Every structure is written in structure tokens, then in C-alpha cells.
Amino acid sequence: GAGVSQTPSNKVTEKGKYVELRCDPISGHTALYWYRQSLGQGPEFLIYFQGTGAADDSGLPNDRFFAVRPEGSVSTLKIQRTERGDSAVYLCASSLEGAGRLTEAFFGQGTRLTVV
Amino acid sequence: DAKTTQPNSMESNEEEPVHLPCNHSTISGTDYIHWYRQLPSQGPEYVIHGLTSNVNNRMASLAIAEDRKSSTLILHRATLRDAAVYYCILRWGAQKLVFGQGTRLTINP
Numbered sequence: 001g002a003g004v005s006q007t008p009s010n011k012v013t014e015k016g017k018y019v020e021l022r023c024d025p026i027s028g029h030t031a032l033y034w035y036r037q038s039l040g041q042g043p044e045f046l047i048y049f050q051g052t053g054a055a056d057d058s059g060l061p062n063d064r065f066f067a068v069r070p071e072g073s074v075s076t077l078k079i080q081r082t083e084r085g086d087s088a089v090y091l092c093a094s095s096l097e098g099a100g101r102l103t104e105a106f107f108g109q110g111t112r113l114t115v116v
Numbered sequence: 117d118a119k120t121t122q123p124n125s126m127e128s129n130e131e132e133p134v135h136l137p138c139n140h141s142t143i144s145g146t147d148y149i150h151w152y153r154q155l156p157s158q159g160p161e162y163v164i165h166g167l168t169s170n171v172n173n174r175m176a177s178l179a180i181a182e183d184r185k186s187s188t189l190i191l192h193r194a195t196l197r198d199a200a201v202y203y204c205i206l207r208w209g210a211q212k213l214v215f216g217q218g219t220r221l222t223i224n225p
Contacts, residue, residue, distance in 0.1 A: 004159075033212060033213070035215075041217070042201075042203060042215035042216055042217055042218055043160065043213075043215045044212070045212045045213070045214060045215075048212050054121075056211075091159050091160075093159070093160075093213075093224060104162035104165070105152075105160075105162065106161075106162070107159030107160045107161065107212060108157055108159050109157075109158065110159055
């Protein structure tokens, strides 16, 4: 088990279509984060899972975006009715978190989503 | 979220030390100072973090001002592979990492 794995690495979709982006975190990491990054900008927070539950989804831009982590491991970010403005690199990160612990986050290589 | 301020860009020469500054005048007593960097076409990677005391690891050193309102990431001997965007982030507990624009570091051969 290497690092955080994201699939696909690239996704091109048509405006209005539905897409799913997958994240396989490092085994045993309880915390999982989704970010998106537009060209020339820093990563923008979307959602944070602690185990199976979303502990903080304040960064999801609207109700077209949804993420799940049903078994506390793999997570899927789902985007409905995609728009051209959703084009970005979507990054996933995982870390060991818990009461009193403060550890580094490990990021995947990202999925580059292009909506045409 | 407590805010950090970094220069947009910096330039240095290979094999010379690099000092990357970060201002965080509104830091709270429980905020840790984290540094991440992002190489071209890669996800961010952890560099170092600290609370009050200066910290060293194999990648870099972190010097934290006594009043904690600023810090400096020190790369002791820059290589071309250190060219990246460096982000200074304040984080408390398991909060999300909030990235700013960072400092784009260019290393000249």
C-alpha cells in the first residue's frame, strides 16, 4: 500500500453529465479530505470525513456535489449536472486523526476533471 | 480560520539557503503552524509543523517567532527539486487545512 490513490487520473465529460471520482486512502487512515484546485490557486476545501461520517461539509459549493465513504475507507465524490465551472483538479487526502493526535495529511495525485 | 500572509513568489539559487516567511498575526494559542509544498502536477506534500519551539526534520527547519505572529521555513541547501509552491497553514486539532495562495519558489541552477 503506497499512498493515496485517486481514479481516474483524468476525466473529460460533457456539460450536464454525472461523474464519480474515487479516492483510496492509506490503509488505516480514519480522516479523509476532498479538495479542488483551479489553475493558479491553492487547494479549496470541500468536505472532511472522520470514519464513515462527514464531519465538515461546509466547502461543498452546492447540492450538485455529494460525497460518501460508506465503510470508512474508500470515498467517492459525486457531481451531478456538471458545469464548465466544475473543471478543476480534485484532490483527496487522508491522515491518522484522533483525540489529541495531530498528524500530516497525505495527498493523492488528483483527478483532473474537464467539463466540455 | 486564522489567516496567513506569504509573498507571492521568491527566487533563489541552487545550493543556497532559502528563507520563506509567513505572517500570522491573528494566530491563537492552540494553532499549529504547518507547511506544505506542491511540486508541479503533484498533490501537496507535508513539509513540517510546529507550535512554539523551532523544529527540524530531514526536509527543512521551522523557525517560529517568540510571539508566534510569524514563522520562517528554512531550506538549508536548495536544489532544483525544491522548486514548488509553499503553503503556510494554521491548523487546530483535526480541522481542515485551509490553503492560501502560497509562495511560488523558483530555484536557479
